[in-house]
Amino acid sequence: MTDEGRKQGDTTPKLRFYNSITKTCEEFVTRQDGVVKWYVCGPTVYDSAHVGHARTYVSFDVIRRVLSEYFGYHVVYAMNITDIDDKIIKRACELDVGDLEKACEEVATRFEAEFFEDMAALGVKMPTVVVRATKYIEKIRQFVEKLEQQGFAYEANGSVYFDLQKYKQRWTSPVFVGADAIDETEIATEKKHKADFVLWKKAKENEPRYASKWGDGRPGWHIECSTMAIDTLGVLDVHSGGVDLAFPHHENEMAQSQAFLGKERLGESRWSRFFIHTGHLHVEGCKMSKSLKNFVTIRDILKSAGPRTLRMLFLLHNWGSDMEFGVQSLEYARSVEQKIANFLSLCEARGRTGSATEEDAAETGDAILLLKKTRDGVHEALCNNVDTRRAVLLLSDLVSSVRKRAESIDSAVLAMIGGYIRRMCRIFGLLGGEDAGWGAELDVARILCKFRGEVRKFARERRPHSELYKMCDEVREELRQAGYVIEDSGDSSSVRRRV
Template sequence: MNVTRRLIRICKRFVNTEAKCQDRPEWIKPIGYQTAVSVYNPITRCKVPLILKTENVLKWYICGPTVYDSAHIGHATTYIRSDIIRRILSDYFNIDVLLVMGITDIDDKIIKCSIESGKDFKTLSRHFETEFYADMNKLNIREPYLYCRVTDYIPQIIHFVKELLARDYGYVTKDGSVCFDTNKYNKYGKLRTPVPDAVKSQHPDKKSALDFALWKASKDNEPSWKCPWGRGRPGWHIECSAIASAVFGNSVDMHSGGIDLAFPHHENEEAQSCCYHNVDQWVNYWLHCGHLSLKGDIKMSKSLKNTISIQNYLENYSANHLRMLCLLSHYRNGIEFSDEVMQNAVLVTKKFDNFISDCDNYVAGKFETGEIDENLLLTVNNQFFILLETD
């Protein structure tokens, strides 16, 4: 029974959220099919009912990797946490989850690495994309319904930008880039109060520091595509909007990623997509996972060169150890990674492994024990699932 109580405490910690809503009217309650699930809403800052546009089908878009380097365990915890939530929704609540993941295979960092390595950007990105799929498989993360590469959606992205220009939500700069005009969208700042970049900029022709690139004019020898306003490549934010819109249309049930993506990435996605589809709300539910940091609250980042690759991690610990580490905290909270913290995850995992082994041996008749009160066991089991459903 101690193991069962421990599992209940873990799951309560994982799904627990604030009980009281703040008065933030920006979120629009969807019209559709009610589920038995409540989810935390970062706009209202409280739990709200999960309502699906299509009965028993959750349309979920998740921001995937930028494939210029190996994925690290900070990335892994975001995908593991999302996978845990997905499994609960599909396996316990019987919701059909259509998960689509975007793969950024053209980007400033990819171009930089391509130049430095002397490899074609496609060769470079495909290598790390394949490696990413292998890493996710080793971590027992379920494959999404679709993987969508940015370079496979260039026509849809160009059309998206063209429509925003036609509706006066964008403007072309002197060099042929296209920026989104945030002053034309009066709902900007749904997810977080906008904070202009300290440096206006990387693009001197922006009307506002908050304006962001929809399309970047190409430089010498950079990968580029032809469009009505000149050759170039997509801006970062437009990629996810165009892909998710191409797959799901003018409404997405759920959109997720790391907490660092809330602003500006997800904010910009929501703004341009609402303008493109002429709707007041494009994503109904945003899900943001907390960061994994090193001891001392030091961010794990490729730019700081302090990352631990998934492959290196698996030389010392198992996939289940990392999953247990994620289960031991709420999905929105940060995780501190250290050997001490991991040893705790290892010990908890071992308790569950031993418990399951004892159960298997008992069922197989290999484990002699006293009488088991099956009614009591069933009651505890039901209480556990009630806690999952209501907390």
């Protein structure tokens, strides 16, 4: 664990997650001390990713960072890419290419590359491992064959189905939804029971296919993830995805994976200890989705809102709850982001200029107590299902309180407060290696700032050179237009990036 995680993690509160399986908030305990084996359902790469996808993967990126950088876990984070699917085939058919299999590969390759470019733009860390369905065909076939040998699967008309009734005779598996629920897209007359789901699909005419003992076909939706997750990580600590994957996908994954591994390996434990799901992202009350044609692509939204603003928007909502996406929520996120960025610039400027102008021991003491209260509150929030909304609001309140009396607080204490906020922002992914986007441009801005301060001082000492003040104002305005704000305090000036 990190120093802070070790120090605070030994006392209550303990880290807890809402588990979609048990529908309760449980203490987070991994199978191997200090290690998290986490499998996340990645995208089906047939089109551009939208803001709903951004919400899911940024949220998991934040949780991953909190687990590793705050609580000190070693996180092994595996993601799958579904690169063969009905939607990919449909998109490939639209290309009107003679070789459909090649067209499917082109579609999947193009949109997978675009997806990871979007994730990089959002500051989402690359997975530890990326696995693709088309690279696992042989292992998927072997997985299905073993289920059939165990009596959990049966062949019908060239397709293979999972026998859910047989499974329930041997396993008492938690379910995410009611027992009578069914995925309507998989109704087939040859199934023994309406809730049975397909493991291997009989090939249709003119679509990609793979040879098998049951005839040509391709994997079902759920079997891909089980095969890749078990091959990569084995038994899991965390499995995650959007809430729309809870049923049927994750419930079916759980059943076939536990049947495959058997009680000999699992005992009375579950294949994955935790399932966590992000909530829907709504636009005007409706879920953002491609089928409703109410989606905004990640690339389009990044033209009007920066990646930090978008990340802040998601941080300000509980990741497991539905959220409304719109202009007002974006503007609020931008205001919080700017408020914190301005405060960090203030702390940095005070670090260069030295002591406060009116240091007050009482104000400094109050600031120290407020920092401790905030640290405790943020720790409690992160222990409570990684409640980033509460954590960010506490940081924002700390900024508001300290900013009003910054000139009265000891510089070392102000630097300590700024350092804590900067660390939490870095953990949340709001700051990169260049400290919130400040690169070589900052050096130029500081030189100009210093020059401007010297000119102002010269003008005050050698009146009536009022033209020099005018020059200073012109420089300040030019820098503002270039993206920098200069603030004057007594005989000194500080610079920050305009957010």
